[in-house]
Amino acid sequence: MSLGTKFRLLTVILISICSLLLLPTVSVKATEPVATNIRVGTHSEKTRFVIDVSDNIEFRIFALSDPYRIVIDLPQMVWRLPVDVIQRNLVGKRSLISNFRYGYFRPGLSRIVLDMKKPTRIKSAFIITPAADKNYRLVVDLVKTTRKLFLTSIRKSKSKKSKKVVNKIRLGRVINLNNQLPAAAPILKKRTNDEIPKNRATVGATKPVIVIDPGHGGIDPGSTSGRVFEKHITLAAAKVIGSHLKTLGRYKVFLTRRNDKFIRLRKRISIAKVRGANLFISLHADAIKNQRIRGLSVYTLSEKASDKEAADLARKENKADVIAGVDLSTESPVVSDILIDLRQRNTMNESSKFAVGLVRHIRKVTKILSNAHRFAGFAVLKSPDVPSILIEMGFLSNRVDEKALLNPSYRAHLARSIGKAVDDYFSRN
Ligand SMILES: [Zn+2]
Known part of the structure; x- marks a missing residue:
């Protein structure tokens, strides 16, 4: 093996180790139930969703409309599912489920969200006792219904505050998913210090x-990208950028999250406010159909998007709460309407100043998109008085960008450029 080949091999091994380090960092307690598999079965009369779990768990299930979703709340779980569990289970054409997600929702609570193609009725949901050396199985049977019946059932479950489905759990452990809660109210409430802003x-x-x-x-x-999730890339980058800014000694730095947990968009804004932020930097990495497109871009808030791609991207990013199965029906539509008041104009100018400086520094270390500073109605940038920018660090759909984002030394380059832009911005202000 030539020296060059050895070196390349070493690089590949190093990159692989680094990607492993990007795994979720939520702490695992020995007592947490473990989910080991998910199977979707399509029958002519129903779609069956099955989760294999190590324990007889409590759960709560409810439906949400616009878009149609079924949400299953579970105790905090360890997810040991096959990597291709989602792709593998989305093949059935007759399946009522178009997509699903699973993961940590908040302390003590994990969640599965099913995206439904049609209005769906939860026919039954129950746990099956394991046969010899098998797991417990949580089984959810879903059937087609009409939109009218679907909406009526949601209204009923909210007004009666009943949890009919939960009562169908047939086994041992006491079900304590408080019947008094409204349809999408939190269960198992517990906050960590990490969550409570100072x-x-x-x-x-x-x-x-x-x-x-x-x-x-x-x-x-x-x-x-099919190999790596944006949520892990953004967290790894945030930690490097955060610690670099701290080492400069001139700034107080906080992260909105330090582990693999879900945070609502409005909560991210309120963390910035409570921390007394002078600057808010949201990190993302996109994935699109065209795998050739690569490069970084920086976004600031605007009612009118700079181009169609920016508008599409903002729409996608603003969906975080919908994706997580949050009931938005009782809330003011902060996400859908980006109306900007006078106070915000000044903040927007500040955000733009920072974005322009950032692009100037960052283009020296990485490829950027043409017109790298773009505008759109990103909900997370809507703090009235905190200058806020969003960095799309690159495209996971592009192999070069993906590789760079998995590379710690690339992240360090990015962090140093951001540091320079931050220095410029605060020395002028
Ligand atoms: Zn994103």
Whole structure:
């Protein structure tokens, strides 16, 4: 083997090890139930969704409309599913399920969200006792219904606050999924210190405060190359950028999340506010059909998108709450309407100033898209008084970008450029 070949081999091994380090970092307790497989079975009269689990677990199931979704809430789980579990289970043409996701939702709570092609009725949901050396199985049977009946059943379950389906669990462990809760209310409430933002007055009295926001997380994986999820890429990058900014010694730095958990878009904004942020940087990495397109781009808020791609991207990124199965029907539509008030105009100008400087520094270390500073109605950038930008660090659908984003030394380059842009921005302000 020539020296060059050896070197290439070593590089490949190093990159593989680094990708392994990108695995989710939620701590695993020995007592957490383990999900080992998911199977979707399509029958003429029903679609059956089955989860293999190590324990007899409590669960809660409910439906959401627009888009049609079925949400299954579970205790915090360890996910040991086959890598291709989603692709493998989406083949049945007659299946009512068009896609599904699973993952950490908040402390104590894991979640599965099924995207339904049609209005669906939860016919039954129950747990089957394991036969010899098999797992427990949580079985959900879904049947077609009409939109009218679907909406009526959602309304009923909200007004009666009943959890008919949960009562169908037939086994041992006491079901304690409080019947008083509204359809999409939280269960198993518990907050970690990590989640509770510190009082604004206690931080950032002198140094500028920067909040780094790793996009997606937990039940919301973001985009994927089929090999790696956006949520892991953004977290790994946020940690490197965050610690680089800290080592500069001039800034207070916070991350909106430090592990693989789901955070709502509005919560990300409120973390920035409570931390007293002077700058908010949200990190993402897109995946698109055209695998040849690569390069980084920087986005700031605008009512009117700079181009169609930016508008599409904002629409996609704004869907995080829908993807995670959050019931938005009782909330003001903060995500869909991006209306900008006068106070926000000044903040938008500041955001733009930072974005322009950032593009100038970043183009020296990586390929950027043409017109790399773009505008669109990203919900996460809508803090009225925190200058906010969103960086799409590259395309996971492009092999070169994907490889770079998995490479720690590339992330370090990115972090240093961002550091320079941050220095420029605060020295001028
Ligand atoms: Zn994203």
